[in-house]
Amino acid sequence: MPDTDVELSAIGPLVAGLRLPFVTADLVLRDDGVWRVVELGDGQVGDRPRTMDAEAFIDMPIP
Secondary structure (H helix, E strand, C coil), X not given: CCCCCCCCCCCHHHHHCCCCCCCEXXXXXXXXXXXXXXXXXXXXXXXXXXXXXXXHHHCCCCC
C-alpha cells in the first residue's frame, strides 16, 4: 500500500468504460506526483491452485 493517497478520479471513468466485470490496474507514482497506469488486467489469475500438483498442472493439455 502506498504511503500517499491514490487519486483515482482521472482513471476511474476510463477503467469503468472498459465495461469488464473484473479489472486490475497497476499504478506507479511519477516523480512529478502524477499517478500513471502501467498495466491493466482482466482480474484472472494465471497460477495453479495450491491443491494441484505442479507436475500435473504442467502436463495439462492446452485446449
